[in-house]
Structures are given as C-alpha cells and as structure tokens.
Amino acid sequence: MTASRKSMGLHLGVLVVLAALFFILPPYHTGNMARIMVLAIYAMGYNFLFGYTGLLSLGHALFFAAGMYGFGMTVTQLGLPVPVAFAFGILAAAVVSLVIGLLALRTSGVAFMIVTLMFAQAGYLTILYFGEYTRGDEGFVIKQAQRTVAGIDLTSEAGRYGAAFILFAICFLLLARLVQSPFGRTLIAIRENEERTRMLGYDATRLKLQAIVVSGAVSGMGGATYALLFGYVGATFATVQYSIFPLLWVLLGGAGTTVGPLIGVLFMFYLIDISSSYTDAYMLIAGVVLVLLTMFAPQGLAGELRKRVMPWLP
Amino acid sequence: MATVNILHTSGLTKTYAGIKANTDVDFELAQGKITALIGPNGAGKSTFVGMVSGRIEATRGQVFFEGKDISKLPAHKRIQLGIAYTFQITSVFPGLTLHENVALAARRAFRGDEAAVDAKVRTVLTRVGLGERANQIAGDQSYGHQRLLEIAMGFAQDPKVFILDEPTQGLAESEVQDFIQLMKSLAGEVTILLIEHNMTVVMETADHITVLDQGMVLANGTPSEIHENAAVQAAYLGTTDAED
Ligand SMILES: Nc1ncnc2c1ncn2[C@@H]1O[C@H](COP(=O)(O)OP(=O)(O)OP(=O)(O)O)[C@@H](O)[C@H]1O
Numbered sequence: 001m002t003a004s005r006k007s008m009g010l011h012l013g014v015l016v017v018l019a020a021l022f023f024i025l026p027p028y029h030t031g032n033m034a035r036i037m038v039l040a041i042y043a044m045g046y047n048f049l050f051g052y053t054g055l056l057s058l059g060h061a062l063f064f065a066a067g068m069y070g071f072g073m074t075v076t077q078l079g080l081p082v083p084v085a086f087a088f089g090i091l092a093a094a095v096v097s098l099v100i101g102l103l104a105l106r107t108s109g110v111a112f113m114i115v116t117l118m119f120a121q122a123g124y125l126t127i128l129y130f131g132e133y134t135r136g137d138e139g140f141v142i143k144q145a146q147r148t149v150a151g152i153d154l155t156s157e158a159g160r161y162g163a164a165f166i167l168f169a170i171c172f173l174l175l176a177r178l179v180q181s182p183f184g185r186t187l188i189a190i191r192e193n194e195e196r197t198r199m200l201g202y203d204a205t206r207l208k209l210q211a212i213v214v215s216g217a218v219s220g221m222g223g224a225t226y227a228l229l230f231g232y233v234g235a236t237f238a239t240v241q242y243s244i245f246p247l248l249w250v251l252l253g254g255a256g257t258t259v260g261p262l263i264g265v266l267f268m269f270y271l272i273d274i275s276s277s278y279t280d281a282y283m284l285i286a287g288v289v290l291v292l293l294t295m296f297a298p299q300g301l302a303g304e305l306r307k308r309v310m311p312w313l314p
Numbered sequence: 315m316a317t318v319n320i321l322h323t324s325g326l327t328k329t330y331a332g333i334k335a336n337t338d339v340d341f342e343l344a345q346g347k348i349t350a351l352i353g354p355n356g357a358g359k360s361t362f363v364g365m366v367s368g369r370i371e372a373t374r375g376q377v378f379f380e381g382k383d384i385s386k387l388p389a390h391k392r393i394q395l396g397i398a399y400t401f402q403i404t405s406v407f408p409g410l411t412l413h414e415n416v417a418l419a420a421r422r423a424f425r426g427d428e429a430a431v432d433a434k435v436r437t438v439l440t441r442v443g444l445g446e447r448a449n450q451i452a453g454d455q456s457y458g459h460q461r462l463l464e465i466a467m468g469f470a471q472d473p474k475v476f477i478l479d480e481p482t483q484g485l486a487e488s489e490v491q492d493f494i495q496l497m498k499s500l501a502g503e504v505t506i507l508l509i510e511h512n513m514t515v516v517m518e519t520a521d522h523i524t525v526l527d528q529g530m531v532l533a534n535g536t537p538s539e540i541h542e543n544a545a546v547q548a549a550y551l552g553t554t555d556a557e558d
Pocket residue numbers: 330333334335353354355356357358359360361362402
C-alpha cells in the first residue's frame with residue numbers, strides 16, 4: 001500500500017469512527033464529542049500555521065473570535081440567513097488574518113509571538129470597546145430560531161452532532177490534502193529551513209502570508225461553528241487563554257500531523273473532565289499529565305506514533 | 315572567439331560596519347564555462363556570491379544577468395531566473411527525505427507535474443551517487459552525503475548559472491574525485507561559478523580563474539596563467555594547497 005493510500009484509509013477511518021460514536025455513546029458523551037470536533041476545527045487551523053509552517057502565533061483567539069462575531073453579529077443583528085452569515089464569519093477571519101499577517105510577518109520568532117499576542121489583545125479590547133454592538137464581556141445568545149439550517153434544528157442532539165461532524169470532516173479532509181500538496185510541502189520546507197527554501201526560488205514571505213490566511217480562515221470557521229452550535233458569542237473567546245488552548249492541544253496531539261489536533265483536544269477535554277470528577281485539584285492532575293507527556297512524548301501523541309510505527313502519517 | 319558573458323557585476327561592494335568585505339568588484343562569468351573564484355580565507359568570496367544570488371544585500375554596485383540588471387531583485391526572483399546556489403555551510407532540509415529535498419528544488423520548474431518531478435529527482439540523485447538513499451532522512455546522512463545532496467538540489471533546478479561555495483570542503487578524497495568527474499561531465503551544459511580551496515579541483519576543472527584578495531579582484535586568467543602569477547603566489551603565501 002502506498003503512503004497516500006494508507007493516509008486516505010486512516011482519514012476515512014477516523015471519520016467512520018466519529019460517525020459511529022454518535023450511535024454508540026450516551027448523550028452526555030455525544031455532546032462532548034460535538035464540542036471536541038468543533039474545537040478540533042480551531043486546533044487544525046492553528047496546526048496549519050504552527051505545525052506545518054513553523055510559525056508560533058499567540059494570537060489565534062483573534063481569528064476564532066473574528067469568525068464567531070462575524071457570524072454571530074450578522075445573523076442576529078442583520079438577520080442574514082445562516083449559510084450567508086457563516087460564510088461571512090469565515091471571510092471576516094480571513095481578512096483579519098491577512099491584515100495581521102501583513103504586519104506580523106515583518107517579524108519572526110519571539111517577536112512574531114509577541115506581535116500576534118498584542119494584536120489579539122487589541123482585538124479583545126476592541127470587542128469590549130464596541131460593547132454597544134458586541135455586548136462586551138456579557139456576550140449574547142443566538143436564538144434557536146436562528147440556528148436552523150434547511151429545516152434542521154442544530155440545537156437538537158443529532159442536528160448538532162451531525163453539523164459538527166460534517167464541518168469537521170470538510171476541514172479534516174481538505175487540510176490533509178493541502179498539506180500533501182506542493183503548497184503544503186513548501187510550507188513544511190519553510191518550517192524546516194526557511195533560508196534554503198528562499199534560495200530554491202520560493203517567495204517564502206508570500207507563502208507564509210497565504211498560510212496565515214488559511215490558518216486564520218479555518219480557525220474562524222471553528223469560531224463560527226462554535227457560535228452556531230452552542231448559541232453563545234462572548235468576549236471570553238477572544239482572551240489570551242483561547243490563544244493558548246490551540247497551542248496546547250496541538251503540542252499534545254502532535255504538531256504537524258493531520259490527526260494531532262483532534263487527538264489533542266480529545267485528550268485534554270477528557271483529562272479535565274475525568275480528573276475533575278475525582279478531585280477539585282483537577283488542574284493539578286492535568287498539569288502533571290501535561291508535563292509527563294512533554295517529557296516522554298515531546299512530539300505529541302500522533303508525533304510519537306509517526307516516529308515509531310507510522311512514518312507515512314501526513 | 316568572443317566569449318559570451320551570461321553574468322557580470324560592476325562595482326559590487328559590501329561593507330559590514332566598517333569592514334570592507336568586497337570593494338568595487340567587476341567580474342565576468344563566461345557562458346557554458348567553469349569559472350573558479352579563489353582567494354585566501356576572508357577574501358570575500360562568499361560575500362561576493364551572496365550578493366550575486368541576492369542572499370546578501372549589496373552596499374552598492376550592480377549585477378547583470380543575461381544583459382538585465384537584476385540588482386534590485388530579491389533572492390527568490392534571481393533563483394527563478396536560473397541562478398542556483400549551494401551554501402558553504404551545508405543547508406538542507408534535515409527532517410525530510412533526500413527525495414523530498416531534491417523534489418523541493420525541482421518542483422518549481424514542473425508546475426504540478428509530480429510524476430515528472432519524481433523522475434527528475436531519481437535522475438539527479440543517481441547522478442550524484444545518492445540514488446540508493448532516496449528515502450532516507452537528510453539529517454541522518456554523513457556530512458559528505460549532505461554536501462552531495464546540496465549539489466543535487468542545485469542540479470535539480472536545471473540552472474543556467476550554478477554557484478557552488480566550497481562544495482568539496484570536508485569531502486573524502488574519493489568523493490572529491492567523483493566531484494571532479496561530475497564537474498567535467500557538465501562541461502558546456504551549465505555555467506558554473508565555483509569557489510574552491512582545493513587547488514587540485516580548481517586546476518582540473520576550471521576554464522577560467524578569478525582571484526579575490528582582501529575584497530578586491532587580484533587577478534584573472536586561465537589556470538596556467540594564474541599558476542604562474544607572482545601576485546597570486548604572494549597573496550597565498552603559506553596558505554596554498556596544504557590548507558585542505
Ligand atoms: N555577516 C557578517 N558580518 C560582519 N562581517 C562579515 C560578515 N560576513 C562576512 N564578514 C567578513 O567579511 C569578510 C569576507 O568574508 P567571506 O565569508 O566573504 O570570505 P570568504 O572568502 O568566503 O572566506 P572563506 O574562504 O573563509 O569562506 C571577512 O573578513 C568576514 O569576517
């Protein structure tokens with residue numbers, strides 16, 4: 001079997017398992033899985049930039065929030081149809097990431113981290129400043145009536161799981177394809193050795209900008225999906241914490257692997273969920289496990305798999 | 315017979331915070347020939363080819379390629395025009411396979427035709443003697459093999475001008491011989507600008523030699539002319555062949 005066939009098999013296999021889980025798991029867990037798939041969209045967007053292109057951003061909450069508010073405000077305040085508002089959310093995130101990219105790409109390394117962090121903070125403050133429209137910290141709810149697409153109620157258990165699954169699957173398959181395309185491979189080259197890539201005739205700056213836009217748009221789609229399926233838009237999602245989460249998920253799951261983001265979100269979600277049912281000091285347990293993982297699986301879970309048994313993992 | 319220059323520079327100068335690495339270098343590169351650029355350590359050879367390829371920004375002066383002034387073009391645009399560059403300090407993609415390293419170099423020219431890229435990669439790797447190792451990781455290779463990989467990445471671009479900065483540095487004697495054969499086999503195919511400390515390689519491969527000393531052109535000529543040149547011998551005093 002060739003590497004690309006194995007990879008295709010793996011990705012379809014993951015999707016089959018996710019689809020089957022809906023029929024196997026009790027409602028509590030299907031609810032969790034829906035949330036995990038949505039957050040995994042965000043994590044995949046982050047991974048495209050961090051894991052594949054090698055750019056560590058500390059400001060992705062801004063893109064997540066751009067998608068979330070871009071969708072949420074247009075659907076509630078302008079009354080746009082859900083698909084249009086949803087597309088607008090993605091577009092908003094793409095535009096924001098383009099602008100941030102143009103500015104932040106003048107820097108690299110630690111400066112890039114700081115600049116993205118600062119822009120995200122500025123975005124957060126902007127949301128608070130325009131509280132009249134954004135409802136600031138308090139946020140706003142998207143009513144059930146506005147969370148229906150083609151007659152399907154996305155607030156129902158099945159509707160929500162189905163929508164999360166479909167949107168996750170689209171991103172999962174498209175990104176898997178993209179990272180194996182010449183474009184994706186050149187981004188990996190930039191991650192490995194940017195100067196060499198430049199000296200092979202590639203416009204590295206332009207490619208990195210494209211990577212930021214793809215990453216921002218996917219992250220924004222995560223934000224729009226979150227608002228659509230869970231019905232709430234709030235400034236918390238634009239805080240630093242939400243910029244750190246995708247970094248943790250991706251590091252745990254395996255940066256620069258297609259399945260890593262899903263694994264990372266799943267792992268961290270249940271780590272906190274399970275440990276908090278035993279003790280109030282669950283953050284301590286989570287912290288210890290995270291430290292152990294970074295010590296013994298520095299490439300993340302999927303990264304270790306790739307190193308040990310599945311070298312073909314894209 | 316009039317030689318055609320594919321590339322030339324005029325008044326190329328680089329100053330690093332007061333240090334004059336290159337001063338008013340006027341240089342000509344004859345099409346289809348192998349030109350060696352030699353000179354003692356610190357003479358400014360790497361700085362010069364850096365400015366030609368666009369990797370290093372010139373303080374002043376111009377670079378002309380196929381008659382056009384390319385001084386203002388960024389490095390990647392110059393490479394796209396057909397100038398390939400190998401680094402003095404090995405620079406490959408350590409985490410990727412040899413095949414992928416070379417594919418990245420070849421891919422630009424084949425615009426999406428992956429089958430053609432694969433074929434090209436196989437040919438080039440075989441040519442430099444790395445065919446068997448295509449699926450191994452570049453970072454795991456010996457120093458000599460990584461140098462050969464760099465050379466392969468240059469060839470894979472089918473460049474018009476190929477700049478090699480000390481390609482044989484650190485190679486075993488047998489590998490140096492293979493390299494000489496490889497250069498000879500390219501005669502006429504590609505224009506080569508070779509920076510080299512190993513005089514055997516220079517004398518056996520070069521059609522023309524330019525000597526750089528203290529950032530300035532000291533001499534120009536055929537290998538035998540340079541060999542006889544008193545000024546060159548003075549510049550090299552104590553630092554000749556024995557060095558490598
Ligand atoms: N980035 C830099 N900053 C300051 N000085 C530099 C820099 N790069 C090179 N130099 C100086 O410029 C001069 C020319 O260096 P260059 O590397 O071009 O020499 P070279 O002929 O390639 O030497 P070698 O044979 O050792 O490779 C040297 O004096 C060097 O110290």
